[in-house]
Amino acid sequence: MKFSAPQKRKTFESVIPMINVVFLLLIFFLLTARIAPQHVVDVTLPTSETGEKSAQDLTLYMDQAGEIYFQTFIGAEAEAAYATSLCAGDTCGSGTLRADKDTAAVNVARLLTQLAQRGVQQVEVVTAQ
Template sequence: MDFATPRRRRPAEAIVPMINVVFLLLIFFLMSAQITPPAPFDVTLPESENDNAARPADTLYMDAQGQLAFNTARGEAVYDAIAARAAPDTPLQIRADARLEAQALARFLPELAARGIAEIELLTGMP
């Protein structure tokens, strides 16, 4: 018979599996997270009662003064960048400031149609 006292585990050995689980969770969340680029300027979305969430797509930004931004293009270069976008069959999302006049947006839409954009989505926020 072996009456020797059982070998005690060191406290560090008990923590190693927990550290492994934490690192695996960290890797999982980093791999599954969707990292979006920051907005080129601050835009306050108009409010809507509709709760349909927008799917990720190409987004055109318009501020209250009518300045345009699309990916890295700014100003007049936006038109060429929109025409050369990777997925022309998907709708173009417009993230316009709530203070932007509707006439300014309406004047902009024929420019998009001339470059082959047939469908747009105007993003809104919840009240």
């Protein structure tokens, strides 16, 4: 009696381990990524030769025309909200100002004076290096 040779089954490679690795990598990169806050207004920063990078969360923005922005506030409301958020209780923390490089220095000086009158003691002006 002659039996036919059994047909070989095709071996099939599972892609599940590769999918698991891809998802693990995705989770790793999502957890280790540093998500930067979205800037309220696009400003072109002036450059500086020396200085330290600022790591402040409270940032006040000034565009080229001298308009002030803070979170969702614009103008005088932005200035008041910024000073209020910096001055919690009896002490005022330091803040950050991101002013466009083409804004007039008079606008920046006026803003700093107004913030000083509201009790803000220190404001760092951010520049690009």
